[in-house]
Amino acid sequence: MPTAQPPTTTFPHRSIPKITRIAILGGGPSGIAALARLLKFRPTHFPTIDLFEQRNDVGGIWNYTDETSPLVQYHGEDAEPRLLLPLDDSRGRLAREEGDIPVLVRGQGKHGEKERQEWEEEEWVFPSPIYPSLTANLPKQLMEWGDWPFGREVDMFPGHREILQYVKGYFRRLGVREVRRGGRGTGMPAYRDGDDGTGDKREEREEAEHKHDGVTAWFGKVVREVEKVPVEGREGGEWRVVVGNVDVNVGGDKSDDSNKGEGEERYYDAIVIASGRYTVPYIPDLPGLKEWVLAGKGKRSVEHSREFREVEEKYKGKRILLVGSSISANDILRLLLPLAPSLPIYQSMRSPTLPKSNEILPVPTISHLDPITGDIHLHAATSTRYCTIDPLTSEILPPAPAPASTAITTLSSIDLILFCTGYLLTAPFLPTTHYSAPSPRGTHIPHLLLHCLSSADPTLARLGLPYRVSPWSIAAGQAGVLGRLWSRNLALEEIEAVDQEMGREMGREMEVDVKWEGREWGRKVEGPGRERGAWTHLLTPPRDFLFLERLAGLSKLADGRDEGRDGAEVRRWVGDYDDWSMYLRRVRMLLGEVSERYNKAVAEGRTIRELEEIGLGWEEVMRESKSGGGGGEEAEVEVQVEVKGDGAVI
Template sequence: MYLPESRIDGRNRLIRQAELMAGRREARPTRRPYPKPKLHTALHFPLPMPSASLRLAVIGAGAAGLAAARELSREGHAPVVFERAAAVGGTWLYAPPATASDPLGAAATHSSLYASLRTNLPRETMGFLDFPFAAGAAGSEDPRRFPEHEEVLRYLDAFARRFDLLQLVRFETEVVSVRREDAGRWAVTSRKLGDKGSGEEEVYDAVVVCNGHYTVPRIAAIPGVNAWPGKQIHSHNYRVPEPFLDQVVIIIGASASAFDISRDIATTAKEVHIADRSAPVDTCEKQPGYTSTVAKLMLKLQIDRALEDGSVVFQDGSSIKADVIMHCTGYLYDFPFLGDDSTVTVDDNRVDPLYKHVFPPEVAPQLSFIGLPWKVIPFPLFELQSKWVAGVLAGRIGLPSKDEMMGDVKAFYSKLEARGWPKRYTHNFSNYQFEYDDWLAAQSGHPPVEEWRKQMYAVNAKNKKDRPELSRRVG
C-alpha cells in the first residue's frame, strides 16, 4: 500500500530532498565509476544520405514505442507506429483477462495489469527526462507518489498528445511479418484486427521493435500437475481477488508481482502460500503485515510435485491441499513477426545477438529493439535507447564494425557467466542500469541521468526490501 508521510523514516529523508531537485539537472555531470565511453565516429554500415528522411516502422505504441516515435521524428525521420490496441499505453492499457479456457496463456490480452495495481517506483523517477511525471499536472487525477495504473496511462497519453504522436499511430493494426529485402530495407506486412486477408505489405528503410515483454507467460514445470484437479492461472490473467474467496492459493514466484498479488488475494482467500525456490527453510512462516482476521500468508519452499488428491508437496516434504496454483513466473520475449532473416533468436529468454541490447550486429542499424532490459526505471531508459537509435539512423552517431559489435556481445556473455547468472538473466539490469543509461546518454550527446533520480531509486529499493508489507509492488 502507499506509504504515508507519517511512516517515512530517516532513510527516506533522501527521497524528500530528491523531490526538491525534480526537474532540475545537475549543473555538472557526476563523476563516472567507469571510463568515459568511446564515441564511434566512423560508420560501418550502408545508409542513405545522412540528410535523407527515412521511412521507419515502429512496432508498438507503449512507452517504448512512443519514446522511439518522438526521437525518430526529432531527427527528421518519418516513423509509422503499428499498434494492436485502440489506444496508446501498451502494458499500461488495462484490459479484461483472457477467457476462462486459457488461464495460463496470453490469448488476445496484451495487458498484464490487475485492478489494484499501483507503481512500485516513485512517480518522480518514472517520468521521461524532459517530461516530468508530476502530481497536479494537467490531466493528473492521482497525486500519490505511487499512483494507480490509470495515472500512468494518463501520463503516457499526455506525452503522446504533447508531442503530436497520435497522428503517427495506426491503431488496431497488427504486424504480421517483417521480411528483409535487398539493400537492407524491410517489407512489413500489417492488417487491421478482424481482417481475414493476407494484409498490406509496405517497404521501410528500418524497423524499430517496441512490442514489450509482459504478454507471453512463462509457466513453471510441476511434476504431476496434469493429473492435479485444481485450477492453474498465470498472473497475466489475474485482475481482482474476489474469485479466490475462501480458497487455498499457492503462488509460484519471488518477484514483485508475486508478493503484490499475494497480498491482494490474501484479502479474500482462506490461505495464500508463496512458493519460492530460493527461500531458506527458516523463512517458511507467516509473513508480516497481517492479523489473525486476515488470510494466512505463508512463504514456502519450491513445489516438488502435485498429486491427484489435490495435494501439493513442497521440497521440504510438507504438503497442503490447494484450490489454485498461480504462476507469477514472468514472461517470454516473443517476436512472432520476425523471420530467420532478422538474424535474432530467443533462447532461454536471451535475445541473441544484440549489441548493447539494441542492435543485431548483422543487420544493424536497420533493425533495432527498444525496451528489452528489465529491473530498471523503464521510461528514461526507453528514451535514451531511442535517442541512440535515432541518431545512428540519421548518420549522426556511428557504430563499431560488425565484428567489433559481436566481440562486445561475447565479452558481455562471458561476464554474465563469470558472475554465475543464468542465460535468462541476460537482460536483467538490476546491477548496472545507470551505467548503461549514462553510456547511452554519452553516445547521444545527452547529459547523464540526474543524480537525484538515482538516489531516489536506491532509497525506494531499500525501503521495499525492508518493509515489503507497507509497499505496493508491481512486476
C-alpha cells in the same frame, strides 16, 4: 531448437544505408519514446515514420481491462477445458507462434469516453496484465521522461490510471497524425459512409490536426509478418511488413468472409520493435500439471498473475499455492490475504524466507503433481540464496535460517495454483529461425548491441528489453542512439566499441564483481543448468547507471558532428556528480528506504507526492552522502535475484 546464428553475408557489416522510412511496432511507452526521439531528427532525416499499435490507443499494457486471458478455458459445461500452457520442450512456443490474443467483448464498448455512444456492439480487447490496484514500483521521479515531468498532484508511486494519462499526454503533445478505422475491432464509431455527422471525413479531419507530414500512428493494426527482402540496387534490401486490422487477422468468426484477409504490405528501411515483454506468461514445465487440472474436473485450476483481479468470489474459501517471489508475487500475495482470509496461503519459492505472518507459509519449489490424489509434491528445502549488504561495513551478510515450513514435502487439497513466474519474450511476426527472434526458451534476444540493435543487421532494433531499471529513460536513450546511427552521425564501429567496453565493465558471466564509486557490489548465481542468456538484459543498479552513461557518451559524440542536439534523452541521469543526476542515482540506490518511508506515511493516512515529504529531498540525500554518514547507498541492497528453472529471471 537452437537459436539461429546471425548471417555473415546478408548485410554489409560496416555500412548504414540511407534510411528514410521507419516503422515502430508498438504504441506503449518504449514505442512512444522511440517516436519522440526520432522526430527530433526531422525534417532533415526520416521523412516517413509509421507507428503500428494493435490496441485502440497508445499506452500498451497500461490500458487496464476487466477482461483477462485465462490459462484454463471452458467452452460449455461438458467440454474438456483447454489449457494454454507451454508444456512442450520448446518453451517459447506460445511466444513465437501466438503472441498477444484479444478477447471479443459482447455489448457496449468498454473503453471509450462518454460522448462515443454509437459504438458497435462488439469490440476486440487485448487483455492487460495489470490489476486494479497496481501502482508503479518506482517513484515517479525515476520513471518520467526528462522533458515531460509528472504533475505535482500525482502520487509519488502513480497508479495505472495516472501512468496511462501521463503516457497519453506525452504522445498527444507530439502532434502526429492518428488513424483509426471505424467499426468493429477499433473502439471507434462505425461511420460506414465515412461521415462522422459533421460533414467531414474522419481521416481528413485527423490529418488536418497533425504537425508532422509523413508521420502516422495507426491504431487497431496487428503486425503479422516482418522480413528482410532483397531490392535491386539497394545494399542490404528493405523490410517488408504485413499489417492488418484486428478483427480481420485475429480471432473472429471463422465462417465470416469479412474476417479473411492477408493484410497490407508496406516497406521500410529500418524497424523498431517495441512490442513489450509482458504478454506471454511463463509456466514451469512441471510433471503432471496438465493432468492435475484435468483430473480435478473443474475443482482444480491454475492461473498466471496476468489474469489476477481483486475479485473476492474468485478466491474466497480456496486453498491457494502461489508460485514465485518477485515484486509482483509479493504484491499479489498481499492483495490475496483479505480475499481468502480464513486459510493460509502457501508461497512456493526457490529460497524460502521466514514467514512475515501466520497467514503465509513459504514452502520449497514444486517437484511434481499427482493427478489422482491431487497431492502436490515439493522438492527438499535448499538453503536460502538471498543475502544483503551491511549498510555500514559493505560486507555481504550470511543468509537467514530456513523457515520451519520448508520441512513440508506434500501439499494436499490445493484448489488453485497461481503462478507469478514472469513472462516470455515474444515476436510472433518474425520467423522462429530469424537471428533476432527470441531465444528458444523465450528468455532473451540474442545478437544485440546496447541491448537493442541487431549486430547482424543494424537497421533492426528492439526496445524495452532491460529490466530492474528505469525503463523509460533507457528506452529514450537507446532511441536517441538509433536516431544518430540511422542519420549517419554515429558509426557502427563506435557502438560496437562501447558495447564491448560495457561487457568488460559489467561482466556477462554468472559471477560478477562490479565497482562503482569505491563500493563493491557482488553477485553470485548457484546451481547447474542456468541459461546464460537469461541474464543478458538484467541491469540492476549500478549497472543501469553505467549503461545510461554509455548511451549519453555516444549521443554526445554524435552531437558534436550535428549541432543542435545535446543528448537530452538521458542528460538528467548522467550530469556532474553534484547535480540532479547524482541525486536521482542515490534515490535509485535507496529505493528500499523510499518504499519503507512511503508505506509508513500512507499507513498514517498521509498522501505522499514528493520525495521531500518523506525526508528524502535533494538536500537531505546529498548532505548525507557528502558527510559520509552512511552515504547515498545507505539502504540494504538486494544482491541476489531468483532464477526460474530454465534460467530466466522472475
